[in-house]
Amino acid sequence: MSLIQETDFGTPRSKSAGLVTLTIDGRSVTVPEGTSIMRAAMEAGTQIPKLCATDMVDAFGSCRLCLIEIEGRAGTPASCTSPAMNGLVVHTQTERLKKLRKGVMELYISDHPLDCLTCAANGDCELQDMAGAVGLRDVRYGYEGDNHVFARTNGDINAAWMPKDESNPYFTYDPSKCIVCSRCVRACEQVQGTFALTISGRGFDSRVSPGMSESFLGSECVSCGACVQACPTATLTEKSVIEIGQPEHSMVTTCAYCGVGCAFKAEMRGEEVVRMVPYKDGKANRGHSCVKGRFAWGYTTHKERILKPMMRDDISEPWREVSWDQAFNFAAAKFRGIQQKYGRDAVGGITSSRCTNEETYLVQKLIRAGFGNNNVDTCARVCHSPTGYGLSTTFGTSAGTQDFDSVEHSDVVMVIGANPASAHPVFASRLKKRLRQGARLIVLDPRRTEMVEAPHLKAQHLPLLPGTNVAVLTAMAHVIVTEGLVDEAFVRERCDWSEFEDWAAFVALPNNSPEATAISTGVDPTELRVAARLFATGGNGAIYYGLGVTEHSQGSTTVIAIANLAMATGNIGRPGVGVNPLRGQNNVQGSCDMGSFPHELPGYRHISGDAVRDQFEAVWNVKLNPEPGLRIPNMFDAAIEGSFMGLYVQGEDILQSDPNTKHVVAALSAMECVIVHDLFLNETANYAHVFLPGSTFLEKDGTFTNAERRIQRVRKVMTPRNGMADWEVTIGLARAMGFEMHYDHPSQIMDEIAALTPTFAGVSYAKLDELGSVQWPCNEKAPEGTPVMHIGGFVRGKGKFVVTEYIPTDERTGPRYPLLLTTGRILSQYNVGAQTRRTDNVVWHDEDRLEIHPHDAEQRGVRDGDWVRLASRAGETTLRAQITDRVAPGVVYTTFHHPDTQANVITTEYSDWATNCPEYKVTAVQISPSNGPSDWQKTYEEQARHSRRIAAASEAAE
Amino acid sequence: MSPDRLIYMANQIGKFFQSQGHDKAVPGIAEHIRKFWDPRMRKAIFTHLDAGGAGLDPNVRDAIATLRNT
Numbered sequence A: 001m002s003l004i005q006e007t008d009f010g011t012p013r014s015k016s017a018g019l020v021t022l023t024i025d026g027r028s029v030t031v032p033e034g035t036s037i038m039r040a041a042m043e044a045g046t047q048i049p050k051l052c053a054t055d056m057v058d059a060f061g062s063c064r065l066c067l068i069e070i071e072g073r074a075g076t077p078a079s080c081t082s083p084a085m086n087g088l089v090v091h092t093q094t095e096r097l098k099k100l101r102k103g104v105m106e107l108y109i110s111d112h113p114l115d116c117l118t119c120a121a122n123g124d125c126e127l128q129d130m131a132g133a134v135g136l137r138d139v140r141y142g143y144e145g146d147n148h149v150f151a152r153t154n155g156d157i158n159a160a161w162m163p164k165d166e167s168n169p170y171f172t173y174d175p176s177k178c179i180v181c182s183r184c185v186r187a188c189e190q191v192q193g194t195f196a197l198t199i200s201g202r203g204f205d206s207r208v209s210p211g212m213s214e215s216f217l218g219s220e221c222v223s224c225g226a227c228v229q230a231c232p233t234a235t236l237t238e239k240s241v242i243e244i245g246q247p248e249h250s251m252v253t254t255c256a257y258c259g260v261g262c263a264f265k266a267e268m269r270g271e272e273v274v275r276m277v278p279y280k281d282g283k284a285n286r287g288h289s290c291v292k293g294r295f296a297w298g299y300t301t302h303k304e305r306i307l308k309p310m311m312r313d314d315i316s317e318p319w320r321e322v323s324w325d326q327a328f329n330f331a332a333a334k335f336r337g338i339q340q341k342y343g344r345d346a347v348g349g350i351t352s353s354r355c356t357n358e359e360t361y362l363v364q365k366l367i368r369a370g371f372g373n374n375n376v377d378t379c380a381r382v383c384h385s386p387t388g389y390g391l392s393t394t395f396g397t398s399a400g401t402q403d404f405d406s407v408e409h410s411d412v413v414m415v416i417g418a419n420p421a422s423a424h425p426v427f428a429s430r431l432k433k434r435l436r437q438g439a440r441l442i443v444l445d446p447r448r449t450e451m452v453e454a455p456h457l458k459a460q461h462l463p464l465l466p467g468t469n470v471a472v473l474t475a476m477a478h479v480i481v482t483e484g485l486v487d488e489a490f491v492r493e494r495c496d497w498s499e500f501e502d503w504a505a506f507v508a509l510p511n512n513s514p515e516a517t518a519i520s521t522g523v524d525p526t527e528l529r530v531a532a533r534l535f536a537t538g539g540n541g542a543i544y545y546g547l548g549v550t551e552h553s554q555g556s557t558t559v560i561a562i563a564n565l566a567m568a569t570g571n572i573g574r575p576g577v578g579v580n581p582l583r584g585q586n587n588v589q590g591s592c593d594m595g596s597f598p599h600e601l602p603g604y605r606h607i608s609g610d611a612v613r614d615q616f617e618a619v620w621n622v623k624l625n626p627e628p629g630l631r632i633p634n635m636f637d638a639a640i641e642g643s644f645m646g647l648y649v650q651g652e653d654i655l656q657s658d659p660n661t662k663h664v665v666a667a668l669s670a671m672e673c674v675i676v677h678d679l680f681l682n683e684t685a686n687y688a689h690v691f692l693p694g695s696t697f698l699e700k701d702g703t704f705t706n707a708e709r710r711i712q713r714v715r716k717v718m719t720p721r722n723g724m725a726d727w728e729v730t731i732g733l734a735r736a737m738g739f740e741m742h743y744d745h746p747s748q749i750m751d752e753i754a755a756l757t758p759t760f761a762g763v764s765y766a767k768l769d770e771l772g773s774v775q776w777p778c779n780e781k782a783p784e785g786t787p788v789m790h791i792g793g794f795v796r797g798k799g800k801f802v803v804t805e806y807i808p809t810d811e812r813t814g815p816r817y818p819l820l821l822t823t824g825r826i827l828s829q830y831n832v833g834a835q836t837r838r839t840d841n842v843v844w845h846d847e848d849r850l851e852i853h854p855h856d857a858e859q860r861g862v863r864d865g866d867w868v869r870l871a872s873r874a875g876e877t878t879l880r881a882q883i884t885d886r887v888a889p890g891v892v893y894t895t896f897h898h899p900d901t902q903a904n905v906i907t908t909e910y911s912d913w914a915t916n917c918p919e920y921k922v923t924a925v926q927i928s929p930s931n932g933p934s935d936w937q938k939t940y941e942e943q944a945r946h947s948r949r950i951a952a953a954s955e956a957a958e
Numbered sequence B: 001m002s003p004d005r006l007i008y009m010a011n012q013i014g015k016f017f018q019s020q021g022h023d024k025a026v027p028g029i030a031e032h033i034r035k036f037w038d039p040r041m042r043k044a045i046f047t048h049l050d051a052g053g054a055g056l057d058p059n060v061r062d063a064i065a066t067l068r069n070t
Ligand code: SF4
Pocket: A184, A187, A188, A192, A194, A195, A196, A197, A220, A221, A222, A223, A224, A225, A226, A227, A228
């Protein structure tokens, strides 16, 4: 094992198709037109000295170290800003160049501290490397004159010196080491798109400055780390590197937070992570990351992690630490007992969208083959199940149609019910880059999100009322059909024409017009018409959507409406277009693919199909139950009714994440055995009888599948602190229940998946090692995977238009609950926050706040920062108010990253008609001033505290 | 299982198919319930139908009746 070194070509790759040939140092080199001479040289193996150039950002040409000579031309141009051209003859090393470079380096070094031995970047500093490369041997100028290095010069205060900024929890800024190369500024602009940094001042006075001379923490900075990677010196350095030292080996792995699926190098010393650095060859992230994946991995070694199995007979008792075997046998005996008493169908399990494909596959296998029923579900139930239903109905596959690179070819992007800047930050950066090149953006969201207004970005915003997605999308279709903007050639060729005609007739009805629906949607009809025309006629149109689409009683209908719109405008089947669900968790796509839904086996095949069941029965050596099992909400209902008594939950906190907490509490309390398999004593564990400690993504091998269907490796970089990877825990539990599964390594599990799932037939660890990643379908027809789907035709044959009638949710506002609550996420926290709350990310978000419009706040006498009582039909909680006009009057908004907020006490049990995905995004509420936590919050807190007790281990006396 | 919740869910499915007309809606609803409801849920709704099926929308009632007889 060694440190993976990525080549820095100095300037970005040119995408031009034309080629040019030139001669560099006597060697002929052919490169795409638009390539810099610096990059051409590097591709030929010659590294021209450089400081201000790096291939993640455009060249700037300021350091003058990369000079070259070109035959027949006077002067010594900078190679980073000089394009390669046919016939050029370039020399990179001449007496003149050597002298000039030494002079440049001498000036840099004369204003730079010489504490290399104790510098955190020692061994990883480009200034050091360049001093070596140009053969700098002495520096003739001292520090007596003006410098940035010392706080005092000759006893006087040095006004040019600036102290370190250590405000960011993860990296420091030490201005005395800055060479003002502006790589950080360009990274923040071009890679991240935040524009938090500027170079203030000129000449000797120029400095890197976050915002208007603010601290990093106080500025617009979102802590993505792009500037830290770009910095060639120790000026911007990870605090972990300062503390630990330089890493000695690294391995490529995949972020375990969101569905973007960024590839990282885990840079290690022994078994200690020194830092996580985004990997340039990662096809989802192309070398970029966000604060979560880059920095928020401290939870993996957090002191609250539970490392030993625990059990108890009753949740009123404290936990007892036991051996793995004791825990497995106890759990198995309970489950078998329940099945004897209440029937085979009285137990089930929930797979995790945070665990690997292999682990998810094993859990559903244990349930179907070991428990003998199909009561398996996954947290995708509560987020993207409507995507599966809607896209398989219309297109024939339950997944997004594009890869992330596709956005580079889009002309009009419509973002619906998603806030990528917060929830899918790296995708947002890639999208913003395209928008800065001129693509147009339409945002459908009740709230003015960070996507609507950002530096160098102005979207067309349609602020609809929560719950009216279908009406708005159907009105857009109305405009497209009635104004003759349908791509008829596409529809005739690719879709069922008579279904299209039915649909077109429906959307053209006058009651579906923007004018007629405005009253319920709140969207200005003129604006809506403009947006519809733009989408239909503006070139490549792509739709990206999130949970603001799915988490509604008409979630599946909205997904269908989106698919209809894409088909009607011919925006399917090539780069730059498509329908793209932005998946929440890292492996939501994978957990769906792996057969986590109660009605379908891996690869989305219904359990009632005899041929499919035969295949699995042959390999698993058991008889499978052909009936669909219970979905999560049905499990809860069945528990309360007394027919579902045992649940194995891997890596999900259903109590915190599922709607109507009181109902969930009632269901969990009714069960006789709840097994929680997790890193921490989460909220669900307060109602559990067995706790099986889980392992983190750093501690196991496996694969995750991101929102683009991309299967990527997760690699073990340290021994599991709990002693076992999660897949081994499931095998242990299965064995105790008398169901043997033999695997020595997750690669064997993937081989079984590939053998049984046609869309995965070509996937193996060997192939993933070779190609880095593949997007399913990956099989004989597409051995290297499928970046864009439905090229030339839909997977289901003809694209299917389905009529989408708007049916308002039954969750209505009225005199008692006059406001609509909708929920969302912020950048630094993740989902229920179990991981991010256990990192320094809390400096950005230490509590959930309720956003409320000034008008509504004033009516109720609520001031910014006040505690307010938030009540719905289902329950009430309290949290602090934040007054903002990001939300429209009549709408309030909160996040649910913190368990004490209990936002889900408020949400109701209404759900999507097709999939039972809960309606998180619409709840009728009332708000009133309050003094502090509600009674429910206090009782809950007390129960949680009581339930989390761990008895002193009996063998602790040794 | 509590029939109220099942009736509500069944009617919700029915509303999606409503605009497709009775002849398409009935098999559509029946197939949906067959595909996604676990046997105890189907059994409970059949029992409710036998007891008069109060609260079920017409298309939904027909769909459940078809499903029961297959
Ligand atoms: S961390 Fe990211 S957002 Fe912050 S200054 Fe650096 S590049 Fe900009």
